Amino acid sequence: MNLKQKILDYAAKNDIELVGFGSKERWDGVDAQHNPFAIFPEGKTVVLVGKRICRGSLRGVEEGTNFGDYGTYGISWLEDAFLSTACYDLTRVIENEGWEACPIFNNPTEIKPQGVAVAEGRPAPNVYPDFRYAAIACGLAEISYNDMVFTKKYGSRQRFQMIITDAEIEPDPILTESICDMCGKCADVCPLNAISKTEYETLTVCGKEMKIAKINYAACKSCPNGARGNRLSAAARPDRIAALCNRTCMCHLEENELIENVFENKFRNRKTWAKDGSGRNVEVKD
Numbered sequence: 001m002n003l004k005q006k007i008l009d010y011a012a013k014n015d016i017e018l019v020g021f022g023s024k025e026r027w028d029g030v031d032a033q034h035n036p037f038a039i040f041p042e043g044k045t046v047v048l049v050g051k052r053i054c055r056g057s058l059r060g061v062e063e064g065t066n067f068g069d070y071g072t073y074g075i076s077w078l079e080d081a082f083l084s085t086a087c088y089d090l091t092r093v094i095e096n097e098g099w100e101a102c103p104i105f106n107n108p109t110e111i112k113p114q115g116v117a118v119a120e121g122r123p124a125p126n127v128y129p130d131f132r133y134a135a136i137a138c139g140l141a142e143i144s145y146n147d148m149v150f151t152k153k154y155g156s157r158q159r160f161q162m163i164i165t166d167a168e169i170e171p172d173p174i175l176t177e178s179i180c181d182m183c184g185k186c187a188d189v190c191p192l193n194a195i196s197k198t199e200y201e202t203l204t205v206c207g208k209e210m211k212i213a214k215i216n217y218a219a220c221k222s223c224p225n226g227a228r229g230n231r232l233s234a235a236a237r238p239d240r241i242a243a244l245c246n247r248t249c250m251c252h253l254e255e256n257e258l259i260e261n262v263f264e265n266k267f268r269n270r271k272t273w274a275k276d277g278s279g280r281n282v283e284v285k286d
């Protein structure tokens with residue numbers, strides 16, 4: 001059995017829900033400070049490993065009654081325990097076959113290097129690979145209009161870690177279909193008008209073009225509708241997965257079956273709560 005199949009079989013048996021493969025040439029032209037192959041120059045393949053954020057971890061935020069459990073089950077425990085364990089277990093599967101497997105945690109790219117280059121021509125430590133780029137380059141994802149990583153299985157509900165290996169593994173095709181249908185509901189619902197419906201940039205990664213709205217991240221950083229600061233760096237973009245804009249998008253993706261992970265019951269069952277920038281309750285178009 002080839003290595004790719006072994007990895008996929010292990011992942012399927014062990015509830016590792018997302019695995020994608022990207023070959024080194026897909027990172028040609030990516031700056032060394034955010035390039036996984038600056039960490040492992042003899043590497044040939046990035047294996048991206050993901051686990052879902054369970055929908056229920058967002059329930060308390062949707063109802064406005066519990067904001068803490070998303071922080072643990074949706075962020076810190078998911079990244080630091082469940083996903084790290086899954087990623088580490090897969091490194092062992094790969095190393096058991098005689099290939100080096102270098103596990104990489106998903107740090108925000110906004111973190112500046114903390115050290116100085118050890119020699120001329122090498123980037124300063126630490127190099128933090130760009131996981132948004134990797135999710136596209138490994139064939140798993142796109143960046144949506146609301147500037148989130150979307151997969152076909154879960155939309156925005158997942159987190160990733162990475163393995164760089166010197167094994168040459170057949171890359172997965174880049175996702176050609178679009179998951180985000182440009183409905184504009186994320187922009188319509190935002191009480192702080194932080195997402196523009198008319199201004200956007202076009203991002204191209206590995207030949208895939210995506211339209212991304214101009215977003216007022218300064219507003220998002222103080223948004224009282226479920227957004228939270230990045231736990232690893234105050235300089236990084238806030239976590240908007242539980243924010244009103246993205247919870248509204250989740251409803252749209254599920255109701256229109258634009259993603260695979262759909263449920264018996266709707267996520268939103270009553271008029272949503274919403275607050276403006278001063279914390280006052282407001283009506284929004286949900």
Ligand code: SF4
Pocket residue numbers: 144145146147179180181182183184185186187248249250252253
């Ligand atoms: S709400 Fe609509 S436009 Fe906004 S990200 Fe979701 S699918 Fe795309």
Ligand code: SF4
Pocket residue numbers: 189190191192193194195219220221223224225227240243244245246
């Ligand atoms: S995080 Fe808040 S302010 Fe930013 S787009 Fe979403 S709802 Fe609007």
